[in-house]
Amino acid sequence: MKLEPLTAVLSDPEATHAWGQRLGQVLQAGDLVVLTGDLGAGKTTLTQGIAIGLDVRGPITSPTFVIAREHPPLGNGPWLIHVDAYRLGNEIELDDLDLDTAVDEAVTIVEWGAGLVEHVAEHRLEVILARPDVDGPDQTRTVQVRAVGARWTTDVAHEQLAALGA
Ligand SMILES: Nc1ncnc2c1ncn2[C@@H]1O[C@H](COP(=O)(O)OP(=O)(O)OP(=O)(O)O)[C@@H](O)[C@H]1O
Numbered sequence: 312m313k314l315e316p317l318t319a320v321l322s323d324p325e326a327t328h329a330w331g332q333r334l335g336q337v338l339q340a341g342d343l344v345v346l347t348g349d350l351g352a353g354k355t356t357l358t359q360g361i362a363i364g365l366d367v368r369g370p371i372t373s374p375t376f377v378i379a380r381e382h383p384p385l386g387n388g389p390w391l392i393h394v395d396a397y398r399l400g401n402e403i404e405l406d407d408l409d410l411d412t413a414v415d416e417a418v419t420i421v422e423w424g425a426g427l428v429e430h431v432a433e434h435r436l437e438v439i440l441a442r443p444d445v446d447g448p449d450q451t452r453t454v455q456v457r458a459v460g461a462r463w464t465t466d467v468a469h470e471q472l473a474a475l476g477a
């Protein structure tokens with residue numbers, strides 16, 4: 312069964328946060344999320360929701376000079392590694408970032424990561440945020456998800472992802 316790319320409409324920041332929370336409940340140790348979207352598209356807002364869904368310690372901030380932040384689990388779940396690759400021009404070697412946590416024990420979310428981090432894991436979710444009314448008052452964002460790799464080919468994973476499109 313092939314999973315079609317899925318789309319959801321996020322009408323305001325709260326909707327983006329809530330959708331992120333639902334996504335966070337699906338993510339497991341070893342998962343990589345490559346987060347794409349223009350400045351202010353809502354990548355950090357989405358990550359804040361994911362952190363709630365994962366149940367990790369906040370706060371999730373926009374890393375300005377810090378490339379990566381690590382958020383420990385509050386329960387038994389995985390860590391969250393939150394990376395902002397905006398200033399990085401080359402492929403990232405997460406090994407070079409002196410992380411305390413191994414990527415296979417954490418959920419790794421990389422803002423601006425497209426083209427830079429795919430080598431980090433054998434599978435990933437590509438999450439693309441867009442702002443259809445970029446110059447107008449409408450706050451709506453759309454989110455598209457594309458799943459890559461065997462991790463996302465099971466029936467369970469398909470059901471979980473499909474539910475995010477609803
Ligand atoms: N539907 C929406 N979803 C998410 N954020 C929204 C939405 N509508 C308005 N916003 C606002 O847009 C801004 C998004 O900021 P955020 O830091 O999440 O974006 P970002 O993509 O991480 O930006 P950057 O590229 O600077 O890292 C926030 O001020 C948020 O309140």
Ligand SMILES: [Mg+2]
Pocket residue numbers: 354355356373422
């Ligand atoms: Mg951001």
